[in-house]
Amino acid sequence: MKVEALSLPGIVKVTPARFGDNRGFFSETYNQKNMAEAGIPDLFVQDNQSLSRQKGVVRGLHCQLAPHGQGKLVRVTRGAIWDVAVDARTGSPTYGQWVGVELSAENWSQLWLPVGFLHGFVTLEENTEVQYKCTGLYDKASERSVRWDCEQLGIEWPVTREDAVLSEKDLQAPSFDAAQGWFEYK
Numbered sequence: 001m002k003v004e005a006l007s008l009p010g011i012v013k014v015t016p017a018r019f020g021d022n023r024g025f026f027s028e029t030y031n032q033k034n035m036a037e038a039g040i041p042d043l044f045v046q047d048n049q050s051l052s053r054q055k056g057v058v059r060g061l062h063c064q065l066a067p068h069g070q071g072k073l074v075r076v077t078r079g080a081i082w083d084v085a086v087d088a089r090t091g092s093p094t095y096g097q098w099v100g101v102e103l104s105a106e107n108w109s110q111l112w113l114p115v116g117f118l119h120g121f122v123t124l125e126e127n128t129e130v131q132y133k134c135t136g137l138y139d140k141a142s143e144r145s146v147r148w149d150c151e152q153l154g155i156e157w158p159v160t161r162e163d164a165v166l167s168e169k170d171l172q173a174p175s176f177d178a179a180q181g182w183f184e185y186k
């Protein structure tokens with residue numbers, strides 16, 4: 001498995017091996033030992049999957065507050081996304097900084113985001129399926145959102161506001177200012 005630390009400390013991109021043959025391929029998409037060696041904890045308690053039928057669907061920026069914070073290990077099993085992590089840990093030297101990575105069924109890469117980071121993505125193809133493991137269970141009351149196109153964050157999304165497809169919840173999300181104090185940098 002290939003492991004790449006990204007420009008935002010704490011965010012890790014991993015690419016499991018994929019063994020192709022005349023039938024197709026086989027891949028260990030999650031191996032506790034390999035992931036632990038990459039610095040990705042082994043306690044995942046929930047698997048999620050979403051399908052976005054259109055190109056340009058933006059989901060995020062989301063997180064859950066303590067004690068329901070979620071580390072996420074994200075991968076794409078059909079189509080492609082541009083996946084984004086934002087450091088929301090008050091006191092962090094990289095507070096408000098972001099990193100974006102293309103994850104696709106083609107490149108087979110996965111992105112690890114620890115607790116304390118906002119997560120969001122935009123689909124780059126129609127009928128994109130995203131699957132992700134979470135270190136915490138869903139807790140609706142502790143969900144928080146920040147608007148995807150917050151000027152303060154300046155995320156360089158590969159989609160225009162006109163073309164972006166968002167949920168009502170995400171259309172009404174506050175700016176990143178709201179995130180002050182959500183997470184403490186340790």
Ligand SMILES: Cc1cn([C@H]2C[C@H](O)[C@@H](COP(=O)(O)OP(=O)(O)O[C@H]3O[C@H](C)C(=O)[C@H](O)[C@H]3O)O2)c(=O)[nH]c1=O
Nearest residue numbers: 048050059060062063072119120121137138139167169
């Ligand atoms: C997240 C979640 C949602 N739901 C229900 C609640 C709603 O009735 C429905 C759709 O939820 P939502 O619109 O919040 O789904 P997304 O916009 O894809 O949200 C996700 O998008 C970004 C990218 C994330 O990282 C989070 O995991 C998550 O916030 O699924 C559940 O039952 N369990 C869950 O864990």
